[in-house]
Amino acid sequence: MFELDHVLAQDIVDRAMLILPFNVNVMDCQGLIMGSGEPERINTRHEGAQLVLANQRVVEIEVQSSPCLKGVQPGINVPLMHDERLIGVLGLTGDPHKLRTYAELLRMTAEMLVSQRHREVQSQWRKQRSDDLLALLLADSGDCPRLLDEAQQLGLKHQLTRTPLLIELTSMQVATMVSEWLLARVPDSWCLSPSPKTVLWCCPAQSGVDPHKYLQKMHTRGWTPVRVAFGVPAQGIERLRKVCTHVTALAAYGRAVLKTERLLLLTRLRLPAMLWAHREEYVIEELLAVVNKVRAKDSNGQLMQTLRSWCEHSGQIQTCADALGLHRNTLRYRMDRISEITEMDLSQLDNVITLYLGVQLMADG
Template identity: 25%
Template sequence: MVRRIDTRLAEQIVAEATRVLLFDINVMDETGSILASTDLSRVGSLHRGAQIALSNGSDLEVDKAMAKRIPKVKPGVNMPIFVDGEVWGAIGITGAPEEVRQYGKLLQVLAQMILEREALTTELRRNQRHREDLVLHLINAQGSFSATELENMANRFGVDFSAFWFVLVCDFLHPKTVLNEALEDIARAQWKLSQHIPQCLSARTSHSELIILDQISISATDHCMAEIARERLFSITNLIDSSGKLPLTVSIGVGLSGITAFNHSWKSALATMQAGIARRSNLRERCFSFYEHRLFSALSTWAGTWQATEVMRPLEILKAQDRARIELLPTLKAWYRHGGQPNKTAEELRIHRNTLDKRLKRVNELCRINLSSTEDYVSMYIALQLDAP
């Protein structure tokens, strides 16, 4: 049988009571066994007075005369402890009933308050675990649940599959991060989210990573999705920052609706994190949106594949030939930055248009491509993205 009152809670009740009362206090479980007492010699023994009170479901006052008739019973008042209408145990205060009766009622209320608070905390923790389980099942594309089971579970927490959702990845990892500090920051972040953005669901996926599911409460189109994503990214980052101690990096994935949206958005957020870190201009940059790294995020899974090798081949030839002069590759990158506009490219490089044309012609010759061709233009651009540091 699982005790509703454990030793820790019983000792807490006794400790709280003895701060204001000078009488002996006993806390019993639902069988009448003493879990905690000011008289340590009684811990573990059965309290006959408590058993009677528990059996009757009402207070039992024991005076001197009754104490003589019942073995191992002292004068006092024994009261059942009710939580949500159920008897969880009993509490007793030793002394003449007429002297301790008024304190006994206060003691009973104190015990019930402590147990109700613990029950609520336990329920909140259980609820949080269920929320985290749901998040993990959603981002991992259902797992062991069917679509119907997952939808029923989601409905319990107000997750509407027809709404648009973003998945954010928060990374608390830092070269000097201590494990406990990261875990504490993640816990603080989850508490902050629950207080200020209760519709968000979150789950810890490692000792340094937190996943957040953020719902858009307004109807959105692809045209404004990038703007919404950026606003949510910085809003949530600032909220977490206000409660944490460690530096963090945050990415947000694509906003989608439907049961598969979470897995898709989560994967795009992970790819965006990788792309953002690889392409950031300075180490202080820490917020990355899928909509600002769309292509590179999509290409991140190409790393090490034969497709990437083939796309990169012309660029590798250019890098090998350009190693000594160091002019063709920077010229090509500048040309792409300006969308192939020769005047702006030449202006940035401070060279003549004819010089630019000669360099681009040399790129075509070395790489055996034609940058005027749409296919070669796009292929070389992708190669440059894959080659980004």
């Protein structure tokens, strides 16, 4: 239920008195002055307003009758309505016979301001409730029928297929602007803030929505992300929740290991990101130990550079050699050296996987 407050009441007064040559008072539903052109009267009781509230009609107060009422000056007092409910009283000080037209204009303007403020409050409540509900939906056990029903009522369309992107930005202010911008331009988007500088954007996978295009537009606006963890399409809350968890792990993996990469794709890095989430376990130490053997024998960094490029190009010798600017025989020599150091036969798939995973878990530098 919407109620007047001091801020709105004084806003009505200030706007009215820019035009009207009379003092204006705004009283709440108890007859207490909430806003006035005479600040000393704020928070005092206005008995004329109480008469309006009791009788739900306009009350005019003449000069001779004003001393009989506490906190009252000559003037006219009119009901302030919202949604057919009496929420307060508007008062104009002066000769009531000369103020009737002004009073009606004031009432019309004030009721428009009240309606506008009410819409703003409703919009803020709706956004806050939507944010809270989305956080619950994407948390554990967030798919209970009650939450899903409320999501449907709020128009959140939980049944849509969505692709989650975790966008890391330079500041909380930029994150807020990006979130508002995406919500305004991409219909049916969900945007949450897992931390002050991040936006979890659940982009609807509908026709014509290309997340890459919006990331490029963000760049042109000066909102270049520090890092973007790009998920895969997911339909249904349970599936989306799992992908969001993977995307969060992917971002953490990128921050720790691939520090210079801005775009992290779950389709390419799902396995190393998953392993990074369990980096304290002994098996991960074994994978890193293999690559550390290479590092220990690599005084100029050539072997590690070669090994990373070899992994990036899926072991394709010519493609990797071209990327490094090497002759393929030079590349073969380096790979043979890596094989010798690690004591691994790189023609064996399990050895290749072990080496690949170790490289993916090794931080840059």
